[in-house]
Amino acid sequence: MLRIGMIGCGKIADGHIEQVRAIGRGEIVAVCDREPLMAEQLAVRMNVPAQYSDLARMLASERLDVVHVATPPDSHVALAAAALDAGCHVFMEKPFALDAAQAQVILDHAQRVGRHVGVNYLYNFEAPALELQGLLDTGALGDIVHLDTSYGYNLSGDYGLAVMADATHWVHRLPGKLFHNVLDHVLAKVVAHLGDEVTVKAFALRRRPETGNPIVDGMADELRFLMRSGDVTVSGLVSAHGRPVAHTLKVVGTQDSVELDYAARTLVRSARQTQPSAIGRLMPAWTQARRFAGSGWRNLGRFRRSEFHYFQCLRVLLGRFYDAVEGRGPDPVPREHILRVCRLIDQIVVATGAER
Known part of the structure; x- marks a missing residue:
């Protein structure tokens, strides 16, 4: 032990x-x-x-x-x-x-x-992320063309209220403020598809009303970014105001594309029109319904096996980390991915600082 x-x-x-x-x-x-x-x-x-x-x-x-x-x-x-x-x-x-x-x-x-x-890049070990890795390992998606990632931040939740009410909260000390605290979750999902040379464009803004506290009011709550690494591009949305609060990833490949919803724990292949004319426009909705139903049944199975709780992904990640510690497997998050995430956060901080 x-x-x-x-x-x-x-x-x-x-x-x-x-x-x-x-x-x-x-x-x-x-x-x-x-x-x-x-x-x-x-x-x-x-x-x-x-x-x-x-x-x-x-x-x-x-x-x-x-x-x-x-x-x-x-x-x-x-x-x-x-x-x-x-x-x-x-x-x-x-x-x-x-x-x-x-x-x-x-x-x-x-x-x-x-x-x-x-x-703790735990969402890379959530059920849909593990399904995605299986598709990538078999080449089912082909070459990756583009990734689109969205992450919502609820400022009305306990953590958001604490940040908003306390100008001395440690989040305000971060170079990237509010975004710095969540960008690991956003970027950890995409860095495996990027090289060391990444071009970043980003801007940030504040939609909420002023409070009169310059530290709190100086914190942006909406972020958009676009990245390019070779032939792969990434678009990102971090939002405190978009509803429903999103936590999604779309992966576009040369052979197929998939859409992940980390909150609902679903991975569904994107719809495509394979029949001609009106019939071709009618069928994709039913195909998608069947695919979502399949995700629902898989989630029911996870629920019955007690694998559907909030921190199931952390359990998987820690198990793999302890495997590495005991010499029974590689580090679940490679050091180059950790560094790449941190470098991209630095680039976003610089870009959004210049924008504001």
């Missing part, structure tokens, strides 16, 4: 601990937060044996194999370095780092000490 420690005891830490226990290959033996009350409440609620407010003490006392880091990204370099130097593998919450330079520091440090570093 892996001995696992948790750094950062906010809301997302619950999900990490629950999935570690569900996998059954490791034990959360300690939690740490610089605010002692945060560490105490998590340890008590989740029945964790030890709690710390000092990371050095936890690392010295607990002989940990893996450390999960769920703190704001401006702390990640220092925390990762301490854990890696203590001989731990590190699983990081997104955003992985403040910028690509810091990401490079973390990854180089891990390589130097021979430890694995993972990141």
Whole structure:
């Protein structure tokens, strides 16, 4: 059993601990937060044996194999370095780092000490994403031509309200503000199809009314971007106002195209007209209905197997990360993908800063 420690005891830490226990290959033996009350409440609620407010003490006392880091990204370099130097593998919450330079520091440090570093790009391990990977592996879509990705952000939810109400919230310290906190989710889905040289055009705007607080009002809430890498293009939408709140990806290939909905957990091949005239226009809707029904039946099967809960994708990702830690498989998120995501975020930050 892996001995696992948790750094950062906010809301997302619950999900990490629950999935570690569900996998059954490791034990959360300690939690740490610089605010002692945060560490105490998590340890008590989740029945964790030890709690710390000092990371050095936890690392010295607990002989940990893996450390999960769920703190704001401006702390990640220092925390990762301490854990890696203590001989731990590190699983990081997104955003992985403040910028690509810091990401490079973390990854180089891990390589130097021979430890694995993972990141919570969980949606790449959601059911439709795994189905998509199967299609890509068999070449069913042909060469990728274009990807279109959409991600909604609900400012009326608990997290959005916290960001809007608190000008000192850590999101306001990010170079990309609100978008920086979600762009990992958007870009992690597409970087496997991009090379190292990517051209980025982007603009950002604020649709919501002014609050009178210059820090909050200076935060854009709508983002659009367009990328090109060789013959592949990517278009992106991040929106706090579009309804319903979207979380989708369309992949256009030379042989076929598919549309993924991560919220509904569906992957459906795009409709095409194969019959002539009016009949040809009538049939695609029924074909799509049958395909969505098939997705529904597959989801019902996942529900019956208890694989349809919110963090099922995190469970899959952590299982693969622990495989890598134990020498039984590759890193589920390659280091070059982590770096590419961070570099693209840097490019979007520069582009939107210039636009505004």
